[in-house]
Amino acid sequence: MQMKISSFGAAHTVTGSNHLLEMDGKQILLDCGLFQGSKALDDLNDLPWGYDIHGIEALFLSHAHLDHSGRLPKLVKDGFNRQIIATQATREIVEQLLNDSAKLQREDYERNQRKGREAKPPMYDENDVAATLELFVPIEYGKPLDWGNVSVTAQVAGHIPGSAILMFECAGERFVFSGDLGNARKDILPDPVPCTDADVVLMESTYGDRDHRPFEESLKELAKLLTEASEKGGKILIPSFALERTQDLLYHIARLEEQKLIPILPVFVDSPLAGRIEKTYSTAKQEFVPEIQKMFETKDPFETAKLKYTKTTDESKALNTMNGSAIIIAGSGMMSGGRILHHLINHLGDPKTSLVIVGFQPEGGLGRRLVDGAERVRINGIDVAVNASVHTINGFSAHADRTELLEWSKDVKGEIRLVHGEMKSMESLSAALNARGQKASIQAPSIAMPGEGGHASDGE
Ligand SMILES: [Zn+2]
Incomplete structure (x- = not known):
């Protein structure tokens, strides 16, 4: 197999989605999200990227949620200036979320300074957000975009408006990134397009261990x-x-x-x-x-x-x-x-x-x-x-539940690597996938995660 996928976020955890796909000699980033939820996770946002950002050819953004998009302006501030490819709806929503995030970071900083508390400077400001938005290039659902020898297709993920499943193909190899998959039992957004067979699927597993109520x-x-x-x-x-x-x-x-x-x-x-x-x-x-x-x-x-x-x-x-x-x-x-x-x-x-x-x-x-x-x-x-x-009231989740994740991935004969879930959830989903004869594993992070003894692996 020629391609390689390493995860610098949302591996062994839910937030901070950031993966590096190497295909046809190209380095392509998938998502650039914020780590959120605790002080230890928050601190990961300040670490070096873990890869050479000047070697990246393009970034594909699955959807607008901040745990997938929230570090984009930091990446641009640090020197990334290549295309950011996403659907038009993602581009429009992300503009609102990133500007709001920049404003909240500034307000937090000013408030902490005023109160004499330890104040963490904002990661980026509205100018960095504006520079980030300049780099966006739209992709339409179902219309392949050629990137040298790599062909990329976005499919409806049904999670939030604009959310996409991304499929990369090159020289007979196929890789699918699920992004976040929608809850098919709700009736506002269409259901996620089922996964086709692929050599490797990087799949979210937020609700890998449980079902939503009807x-x-x-x-x-x-x-x-x-x-x-x-x-x-x-x-x-x-x-x-x-x-x-x-x-x-x-x-x-x-x-x-x-x-x-x-x-x-x-x-x-x-x-x-x-x-x-x-x-x-x-x-x-x-x-x-x-x-x-x-x-x-x-x-x-x-x-x-x-x-x-x-x-x-x-x-x-x-x-x-x-x-x-x-x-x-x-x-x-x-x-x-x-x-x-x-x-x-x-x-x-x-x-x-x-x-x-x-x-x-x-x-x-x-x-x-x-x-x-x-x-x-x-x-x-x-x-x-x-x-x-x-x-x-439970049941309002925007994510696919366990049954839906299993249904979505049922035709995959290649490897399924689980990301974007708590360990308990990924272990349970991995066991269910393997039990029905599929090749599932939990994607290892390529950065040291809090509480994991500081080891890092290359994500293979
Ligand atoms: Zn999401």
Whole structure:
């Protein structure tokens, strides 16, 4: 086999996606994401790249999420100036996410400096983001792009708008990078295109050890919760990521309203970033399933009856004194920062409030303590009593689950190397793939991962 694949991120872990493909004597990067989730992972963002960035011919970006795109401006700042190839929708969304990331890094730095705390300088600024965006070249789904002797095809991954599975072919060899694969049971984005046979497949395994609950059940639960919460007359707080989960919620709340399964409530999306992403959704209509494309002819599918995006901090704070029931969707989805915090501080003490959690809450975080039934929590140094009712609805994940991952990869006769998962998840998926006669392994990282004794391997 001529090709070689080494992983400098999202190997033995979920975040920091960054792989080096060597094919036909060319060095091609796949993704350049941020490590996120803990201090130890965060520190990996500051390490040297692990390869000569001047030897790279091009970078292919699977999708816009920051754990796949968030170090691109750092790469460009460090001297990378070749093409970054991605779908048009990815380019549009990534512009919003990277500019937001640059702004948050600067604000964090300034805040820490003001408070005399250790302040880590921003990795990049808006100028680096602008220079990065200049390098983007579009690729269309299903239309092969020739790169010397290498032919590259992007296929629908159905994870977020613009997300792509990338297939590289050269001299009879085929390599597939899954990127992140979508949850086929949801009905906004098309299902991922199944993997064809390939010599090597680098496959995500976020949910390699478990299945999602049926999505219909989650929707029924959401309808019931929203109805009951509105009868109490309090605020309904939904922490959510600005991208995908927020639009997903708006779409389903709008459909539940149309079907008269829930009362019509004011919905506030308290996130300027979500407002900007909403605009990219309405220009990326072709990304969605045909029913939604059709819906766009008469209305915005992601607009509820009484929807308002709050932009300024003053508008956001004004929500605290507003009377009556309303749905407030605000970030961050993991309650680790953002505007959701002041809503929690102001409303958790009120028994009329409902907190509806639709996203993963990591161990040790505020969200997890609330899910686990904490009676008091500290938020921004303030002691807050929890009298609100706290509900968790699973099933909103943007990722394929175990059954879907197994289905997606069933025709692969070559090697399947697992990335983008916790070890437990990859071990379980690898065992299932091997048990049905496939050749699966866990891709070794080419950088030292925290807690792994500092060894590095070449990823072979
Ligand atoms: Zn993703």
